[in-house]
Amino acid sequence: MNQTPYDHLPYRCQPIEWTAPERLALASRLHGGPAPDLRQYRVLELGCGDGSNLLPMAYYRPQSEFYGIDSAATQIDLAQHRQTQLKQDNIRFFPLDFCQADDHLEGKFDFIIVHGVFSWVPDSVRDALFVLCQKRLTDNGLLYLNYNTKPGWNIRGMVRDYLLAHTGKTGTLQQRALQAQHTASKMAQLLSQPQASEAHPFSTLLANEFRFVCENHYSYVAHEFLAEHNKAYWRSEFMALAEHYGLYPIADADYNYPSGKVDAALPQQLLSQALTGPSLEDSVDLISYRQLHTPILSKQQAAHPSMETSSLIDLHVASCLQPVQPHWYQHPNGYQVEVKNAQLAIALEHLFRLWPASAPIATILDQSQSIMEDLLLLHNNGLVELRLPEASRLPPDSAQLNPLNQQELQWGGYFTTASHQRVTADLHSATAGHA
Ligand SMILES: C[S@@+](CC[C@H](N)C(=O)[O-])C[C@H]1O[C@@H](n2cnc3c(N)ncnc32)[C@H](O)[C@@H]1O
Numbered sequence: 001m002n003q004t005p006y007d008h009l010p011y012r013c014q015p016i017e018w019t020a021p022e023r024l025a026l027a028s029r030l031h032g033g034p035a036p037d038l039r040q041y042r043v044l045e046l047g048c049g050d051g052s053n054l055l056p057m058a059y060y061r062p063q064s065e066f067y068g069i070d071s072a073a074t075q076i077d078l079a080q081h082r083q084t085q086l087k088q089d090n091i092r093f094f095p096l097d098f099c100q101a102d103d104h105l106e107g108k109f110d111f112i113i114v115h116g117v118f119s120w121v122p123d124s125v126r127d128a129l130f131v132l133c134q135k136r137l138t139d140n141g142l143l144y145l146n147y148n149t150k151p152g153w154n155i156r157g158m159v160r161d162y163l164l165a166h167t168g169k170t171g172t173l174q175q176r177a178l179q180a181q182h183t184a185s186k187m188a189q190l191l192s193q194p195q196a197s198e199a200h201p202f203s204t205l206l207a208n209e210f211r212f213v214c215e216n217h218y219s220y221v222a223h224e225f226l227a228e229h230n231k232a233y234w235r236s237e238f239m240a241l242a243e244h245y246g247l248y249p250i251a252d253a254d255y256n257y258p259s260g261k262v263d264a265a266l267p268q269q270l271l272s273q274a275l276t277g278p279s280l281e282d283s284v285d286l287i288s289y290r291q292l293h294t295p296i297l298s299k300q301q302a303a304h305p306s307m308e309t310s311s312l313i314d315l316h317v318a319s320c321l322q323p324v325q326p327h328w329y330q331h332p333n334g335y336q337v338e339v340k341n342a343q344l345a346i347a348l349e350h351l352f353r354l355w356p357a358s359a360p361i362a363t364i365l366d367q368s369q370s371i372m373e374d375l376l377l378l379h380n381n382g383l384v385e386l387r388l389p390e391a392s393r394l395p396p397d398s399a400q401l402n403p404l405n406q407q408e409l410q411w412g413g414y415f416t417t418a419s420h421q422r423v424t425a426d427l428h429s430a431t432a433g434h435a
Contacts, residue, residue: 005223006049006072009173011116012219013049013075014412015056018253019113020420021064022391024142024296029388030311032303033250033296034140038390040064041110044136046098046129047117051079051091052408056416058091059404060394066091067109069101082411086403099128108138114145119231120223130245134299137247143297144253150282152291153232159184159209160225167226177222184213235293236279247297251305254294256382262288264380307380309372316392317375318358319351319384331383344371351384356397356419358387394418 017023021043025036041064045054048068058066068091070076076095083091094104098121112133118126133143148156166183167176191207213221224230233241239249254260262284270276270283277283284290321329321337329348330336339345347364365371378384395418405415413425 004072005173005227006070007074009177009219009222010072010075010078011049011223012217012412013052014414015053015416015420015422016115017420017422018257018294019053019115019144020057021061021111022388022394023420024111024144024253026315026386026388026391027251027253027255027296028142028298028302029315030307030386031251031305032308032311034142034298034300036110036138036140036142038388039393042107043067043111043113044105044109045069045113045115046101046132047114048079048093049075049116051075051082051093052412053113053115054091054093055079055082055086055088056404056408057420058088059086059402060418062090064090067105068093069096069098071095071097082407085407098125098132102132102135105136108141109136110138110141112137112141112143114143116146118145119148119233120227120229122229130242130247134245134247137299139299141298142250143247144294145297146253146292146294147238148230148232149285149290149293150232150234150237151286152289155205156209156212156291157230157232159206159213160230163213163225173222173226174218176226177218180221180225181214181218184210188214234279235281235285235290238293238295239281242295242297246299248299248301249295249297250302251296252294253296256380258382259292260294261381307376309369309376312361312372312375312386313367314389315361316358316387316389317347317351317361317364317384318354318356318387319348319378320355321348321378321383322352323349329383335383337378337381337383339374341371341374344374348384358385358392360389391419 021036021041022038025038029035043054043057043064044067046069048054048070049072051068054066054068068079073095076093079093083093094101096104114129114133118129121129137143163180163183167179171179188207188210191203191210213225242249252260266284266287267280270280270287275283321331324330324336327338327340327345328336329339339348343365350364351359361375365375375384379386397417401409401415408415409425414422416422
């Protein structure tokens, strides 16, 4: 294989929480999409990098099969080395270009994950990706991929253009990335001086973007800001492309994380004031300053793309909301919420004692519309976890660090839980012994 920029400077990959099969399947279920079988499944990750997303997924799901493909042999070597250390035999990594991958694969996949790839490849590879996914996805399967989104990303694109020009073409990619960070730091400082921010409201936005460059790892800066290809798409443009390949969006995988939250009233407000323009989705993205989308796609159109409380009936719920005073509950992230409904309040206190285990919704709450709406609201704001019953097959979190966790801590200063949450070493040591 030819050397790629990712061989010259490996990308520091991380587990992406919302790509866990159980989370993708839950998002699909809540938005009326298909329901892959969660007892045993096959997962393909395209552009798996050093395996940081796939290794923990496979570790906790020994009954399922995992395949990772990446054209950077250096990244695949790292992934295989870590796999050998962990003696994991339900995962296979291939050093392959997407355009040649099909000949080396057998069968179909219930989940296909493509994170950090779509916007960063030429159009010919992007189209080959769609063809491969359409061919290899089961009829009930879920494809996840993310892409840089217009118009929010245009601001980041301007910073990219500036940094690309400023770092020139000489030096290694790492040297250029470090130079870009140095420049960005000076720009952020300049834009944050009081007289600069008074000069133009745009300065604050731009200062945040330059700060974003400084705060990230240089390998991210290299492959996001200095990459040869980086293309943002309007949502309508992306959806038309996907549909051309027979793939239909169900929902964003991060719909209940801060990055993906949309004000539920916004589409209606735009509609009622005739402000949708040619595409409601694009207008919502314009007003929300959306920079990234994380769609889950399938071969079938979703039965009801908006959430319905009737989808909650068979689900489980878990909550770490701590009662702090009558009717008030606090999430570990510090956010406090008032819950007025007495039955829901009693259920939350019960769930807090059970955490991190879950309980079937039907055993702790009646299914009245108002309670289900409140529960959905808490879930959509990331305050309680809804879970598919099959997710309870995952091993429970333990206070003991397992061999995967030990490897991850040494590798990147974090570890991954069975539900695919990334816990950083500092957070772990701060909470250890406080269970
Ligand atoms: C930005 S990294 C993302 C890695 C990982 N998915 C993550 O998000 O942490 C993009 C990955 O896609 C791989 N890649 C890019 N073009 C490719 C191609 N044509 N065939 C196979 N892999 C490719 C790169 O080698 C790199 O590891």
